Amino acid sequence: GENVEQHPSTLSVQEGDSAVIKCTYSDSASNYFPWYKQELGKRPQLIIDIRSNVGEKKDQRIAVTLNKTAKHFSLHITETQPEDSAVYFCAAKGRNAGGTSYGKLTFGQGTILTVHP
Amino acid sequence: EPEVTQTPSHQVTQMGQEVILRCVPISNHLYFYWYRQILGQKVEFLVSFYNNEISEKSEIFDDQFSVERPDGSNFTLKIRSTKLEDSAMYFCASRQGWRFNEQFFGPGTRLTVL
Numbered sequence: 001g002e003n004v005e006q007h008p009s010t011l012s013v014q015e016g017d018s019a020v021i022k023c024t025y026s027d028s029a030s031n032y033f034p035w036y037k038q039e040l041g042k043r044p045q046l047i048i049d050i051r052s053n054v055g056e057k058k059d060q061r062i063a064v065t066l067n068k069t070a071k072h073f074s075l076h077i078t079e080t081q082p083e084d085s086a087v088y089f090c091a092a093k094g095r096n097a098g099g100t101s102y103g104k105l106t107f108g109q110g111t112i113l114t115v116h117p
Numbered sequence: 118e119p120e121v122t123q124t125p126s127h128q129v130t131q132m133g134q135e136v137i138l139r140c141v142p143i144s145n146h147l148y149f150y151w152y153r154q155i156l157g158q159k160v161e162f163l164v165s166f167y168n169n170e171i172s173e174k175s176e177i178f179d180d181q182f183s184v185e186r187p188d189g190s191n192f193t194l195k196i197r198s199t200k201l202e203d204s205a206m207y208f209c210a211s212r213q214g215w216r217f218n219e220q221f222f223g224p225g226t227r228l229t230v231l
Contacts, residue, residue, distance in 0.1 A: 032218045036160075039199040043208060043222040044160060051218070089160060093218065103148050103212050105220060107160040 001029040001092035006108025021111045023090035024072040032093035080115045119143045121223035138194045138226045140209030148207045148212040149192045153205040156207045
């Protein structure tokens with residue numbers, strides 16, 4: 001099955017700096033890669049996603065890049081603000097043993113991002 | 118904006134007891150999921166449900182677990198005989214249809230097994 005590895009596990013930056021979080025996946029059939037932000041005790045919230053037919057996607061200060069050949073994708077946050085502090089999870093949507101996808105998401109281990117004022 | 122809702126927010130139970138966690142997915146969504154997150158760890162897939170049947174389940178989802186959509190709105194996760202290691206946050210999620218990738222998560226139920 002799909003395996004997603006995420007690095008780093010913790011990331012500390014100064015306000016205004018950029019933050020980059022990287023993930024690798026194992027199943028070349030995976031075709032959808034969302035990023036979730038989770039604040040303490042809250043539900044995961046989708047912040048950006050990318051499909052496998054796209055190499056890059058940007059939404060204001062957040063961007064995601066995908067390298068299908070290398071099977072890795074990255075989250076880029078520019079001009080970080082203290083309210084960006086949270087746990088960020090990457091995920092990949094893969095297929096089951098029969099090759100069908102019902103939307104199962106496999107998550108990375110998470111990155112605790114701390115933005116210092 | 119429609120949201121996935123879950124009840125209760127926190128459930129405390131004794132080991133060996135049965136618990137039922139309830140979810141109300143977004144009304145026009147067709148795919149439903151349960152995930153769990155042990156404190157401080159990553160979110161793990163449990164089961165997906167589509168067209169009134171389980172479409173995929175993980176190794177975690179053994180015979181002690183079951184899911185049901187008893188009516189047109191609720192989606193439940195039952196754990197028949199809880200173990201200490203079932204203590205976790207359980208998230209329900211729903212997705213609109215096969216052409217839509219985004220999964221919307223509920224606020225979670227924190228299950229504590231004593």
